[in-house]
Amino acid sequence: MNSRTRLLPTVSKLCYSAIHTDLKKKTYPIVNSARKLKHFHYGKLNSFEEGLRIQESFVLQNLEIKRNQSLISRAVNEETDKIAGLSPAGVVSLNPTILTFEFEPTYTGGKRTKKTMTSQQVEIYENFIPNSGKYMMKPKFVQVERGGQVTFHGPGQLVAYLILDLKSFHNFPARCLVSTLESAIIKTLRDVPKGKGGNHPLNLQAMVNENTGVWVNNTQKIASIGINVRRSITSHGISINVCPELSYMNNFEMCGLPDSTATSIYQQVPDATCDVSTIAITFVDQMASLLGIDEVERINVN
Numbered sequence: 001m002n003s004r005t006r007l008l009p010t011v012s013k014l015c016y017s018a019i020h021t022d023l024k025k026k027t028y029p030i031v032n033s034a035r036k037l038k039h040f041h042y043g044k045l046n047s048f049e050e051g052l053r054i055q056e057s058f059v060l061q062n063l064e065i066k067r068n069q070s071l072i073s074r075a076v077n078e079e080t081d082k083i084a085g086l087s088p089a090g091v092v093s094l095n096p097t098i099l100t101f102e103f104e105p106t107y108t109g110g111k112r113t114k115k116t117m118t119s120q121q122v123e124i125y126e127n128f129i130p131n132s133g134k135y136m137m138k139p140k141f142v143q144v145e146r147g148g149q150v151t152f153h154g155p156g157q158l159v160a161y162l163i164l165d166l167k168s169f170h171n172f173p174a175r176c177l178v179s180t181l182e183s184a185i186i187k188t189l190r191d192v193p194k195g196k197g198g199n200h201p202l203n204l205q206a207m208v209n210e211n212t213g214v215w216v217n218n219t220q221k222i223a224s225i226g227i228n229v230r231r232s233i234t235s236h237g238i239s240i241n242v243c244p245e246l247s248y249m250n251n252f253e254m255c256g257l258p259d260s261t262a263t264s265i266y267q268q269v270p271d272a273t274c275d276v277s278t279i280a281i282t283f284v285d286q287m288a289s290l291l292g293i294d295e296v297e298r299i300n301v302n
Helices: 048-077 119-124 172-192 276-290
Strands: 036-046 097-103 106-109 139-143 151-153 157-163 220-230 233-241 295-301
Touching: 036 048, 048 097, 048 139, 048 151, 048 157, 048 233, 097 220, 097 276, 119 139, 119 295, 172 220, 172 233, 172 276, 220 295, 276 295
Parallel strands: 036 097, 036 295, 106 139
Antiparallel strands: 097 157, 106 151, 157 233, 220 233
């Protein structure tokens, strides 16, 4: 996930900067359907296009429900008989959902590069193979509808897509969602078990700065954020570098930040053995806590 223009989260009593990582929540559900978070974890290596297709199916379901709610509300307000006996509350809403993936090597372009990316530039990205030969698959280039510029997704990296209705939560605009994602990443890097199945926390200290995303210092970025919002329904989300081949990122300018480099959990904590699925579980739990959600339902796919 690439970064988008940073908006400072200062508008709400419950929406704090990610620096305040001990706060238990930044908002809370105001509709019953938002009181449970569903986590779909796709365990095998997926193509990026398949991940986008899965995400879009969830987004379209949410948008259709909002459209139906709007139609019912209009019918009730106009006192028509088109939909007898129903109110907007009678329409079933979907639970907030997080989809977690590990993708095949893929460079993605954000909205800021959509009109300027040339076929020659795409060819350079798609012909890159890391010197280590760790992953011999040639990367693809895919244009997406999220904020930001070019970024990379691949093996060893967690990608989490968050699909929810911002209006299902108290005083929770998009800038508060960005702050919440930052806090969840920071808490995840601190609290996730260092080893798979272990009890000792990773305790990797991370921070935010003037550039959106999460950093271990002012020049090394460990996680990216890029969201899209349609009629208050969110999509896209975050990526956290667990153990990717970093040359995919560090041989190019990522996120429009020429003076930064990508780092990873394994580079920062060489004896860490936590994997992408463990990071996914911890991140989802942290998001649930910050959203004021008490129940998480997990569905393992593949």
